[in-house]
Amino acid sequence: MESIALFRVIKTGATNFYRNFWLSATATLIMVITLAILTLTLVTFNITSVAIQNIQERVDISVYFKTQVSEQQILDIRSELEQLPEIASIKYVSAAEALASFKEKHSDNQLIQDSLGQLTDNPLPPTLQVKAKSLDEYPKIAEELSKSNYAAFIDKVNFQDNRSVIERLSRILSAVKRLGVGMAVVFCFIAILVIFNTIRLTIFNRREEVEIMKLVGATNWYIRWPFIIESIFYAIAASIITILLTIPIFNYLLPRLNIYLGTNLTSNTWGFNLWIIFAIQLATALILGIISSTIAIRRYLRI
Amino acid sequence: MIRFEKVTKTYKDKKAIENIDLEIKHGEFVSIVGVSGAGKSTLLKLIFGEEKVDEGKLYIDDIDIASLADEDIPYLRRKIGIVFQDMKLLPKKTAYENVAFAMEVAGYPKDKITHDVSKILDIVGLKDKTHNFPDEMSGGEKQRVAIARALAHKPVLLIADEPTGNLDEVNSFEILDLLQKINQLGTTVLLATHARDLVNKIQKRVITMDKGRISMEQAKGHYKL
Structure with missing residues (x-):
């Protein structure tokens, strides 16, 4: 009985996701932008660190x-x-x-x-x-x-004396860190707002259904979870799109970096491993999605 | 099965119902009458857990409603079927889907839903409207769908709050017949209504409410104010 309920909750969440296609597309897009900025920051940070280490080793x-x-x-x-x-x-x-x-x-x-x-x-x-x-x-x-x-x-x-080069790189590194983290925070905030609003609209669109669900004895989690599932769908879609954008960029970038820096970076190197980057993207997206849907549910879903 | 002991419910200083003592037994058909604002709806809302008792005690099957946690309320509602004046059907679902919806949220498997829903639609006389949408049905038919949905959990109690409020006379009497039929099958029915003709026809227990209090009780009653 529980697994049937779980299946129905996920199905309702999926329905929410595709029923308002443009709303979902916007929510996914803003999440992709956020994840892309995060990935860019991460990768630039890693490249600069590798470059500094590399030059330090050569001195x-x-x-x-x-x-x-x-x-x-x-x-x-x-x-x-x-x-x-x-x-x-x-x-x-x-x-x-x-x-x-x-x-x-x-x-x-x-x-x-x-x-x-x-x-x-x-x-x-x-x-x-x-x-x-x-x-x-x-x-x-x-x-x-x-x-x-x-x-x-x-x-x-x-x-x-390579110190001036290293100092310059260190300055770039800390600038990347500050700018990247700052932008990532701003976009996380925007993403939370957009997803919050999307879930809010879904709740509004489904208010009749929710009212009836309450009347016929749906449990609270059965009513709430489809909205959280919806945000999980945004998170999964956004991470997949972002990693698909990341892969060709990596394929282009890494060989050139290796020539330029004399390194041997591959997509298996720590910090450039696509699986790890995907895991970070997915985790970030899930956290953003769950935070915003939870806030929306708390504010607008009266149970 | 339902016992009110000196129950009072207050909304912002105004007492919606006051000091109610009432007992309803299994299998009864009870009509609650009274003008708008007399407290009929509040009384019903207390029973299905939409509102909480402020003073006094309310027992359903000897369980004190106040002792139920919020998580328990859904299970209480699966014992109670509820029908409203505005039906509250989902416009994008067919008659079948509207009834099935109630069973889906309770986690019933699909084959049981298929079996039960067609049986219930047969009981309420909507066998040939199974795949019609609410827009394609008359008021009376829509209310039958709502009643069918309320019956989906095989409730021990059916609460009907002004179920004929939007219906003409013929349809109203048909709905009443249906409620009586459900009552004969063993379900306790609690009907809140304004409709004098209906109440007079039923010839069963009538509770008259006025300004939040029970002003009159008749075992085989008529609508009097």
Whole structure:
């Protein structure tokens, strides 16, 4: 008996949804806009975060040693440097390794391969690649290295200061966060109002039916739930439309981002996973729908 | 089955009914008469839980109505069939669908609904109007649909509030015949009305109300004011 009642409640909710098609279309559309803004914010936020992380990972100090410095001397310097509190890690790249990786990197360039073949000596110096614990330490470390008593062994300290880029990205990140969250809040509010109004109109259109339902002994949940079901239909429809819009945008965007940022983002990467994004959209839509229908029912459905 | 003990109901300082003592037994046919505003409708609304008793006690089948929670009211209403002057039919549903609606909301399975609804429509004499919409029916026929709907739950009590108010004489008497037939089948009937001719024809218990009080009770009564 309960399952029949449940089926009838859902059926009534579905009838409410398609009986006033244009009203339902408007409610769904405004929800799609809200979800799209939310998704856009989320994705922009994720992209900026990935970009910052990516650039931060690429920042390091390369210490090029003079070719006559022995490997043992370099390793001794490394262990001394590792004692410094501001240094996170130091990687030693020998001259041979540097050459091998250079060859590999330019394996398809015949000219470089040819000129390398004519050399008898390895032209590349051994290197230490230093990573600091925080970005702000880099200039200090670079300066100290070039001044220290190791200076005699060092050919060149190479440090590219990416801090201004990172700072700019961080500013974008916080702007995205503020603007996105602000817009999302405003549109959530609009969506709640629109759905509230739609449910209110449905209640108004069905007031006779509701009155009769009460008379013939319909339980309160049997009267109320079709209106909540109606808003759940809006939520499901809106999330499906939004995710269908998101998929092609992702397919277009991710490969280009990967080239630009040198990342390997796929639609399985956390933060870009379509299922997770769909789940977030659906959850948001359901919360908005249930909030607005509940308010409408409380205000306009006298039981 | 219904017992009023010193029941008073007040709307904004105005006493709609005052100090009512009344007992109605199973299987009775009781007419409640009185001018508009005498308290007939309020009395009926208290019975089906549309209004709450302010003072006194109201028992239905020995259950104190005041002890029922809001969630219990629907189950009370499935024991009571209610018919109004304005019928309250759904215009977009056929006679069949209007009656079936009452059973659907109570969660009956489809095959039982199909079976019962055609039987009930037969009882009220609307077998050949099964698939007509309210607009395609006369006032009397519409009121029969409303009565059929009220019977859908096989109620122990049928409350009819001015059921003939919008009907001509012939139709009114037909509705009355139907109510008497339902009463003979064992359902208690409570009829609130203005219609003098109807009441005089019934020859059963009459309760006359005036200004919220019972002014007269007759076992085989006539309409007197």
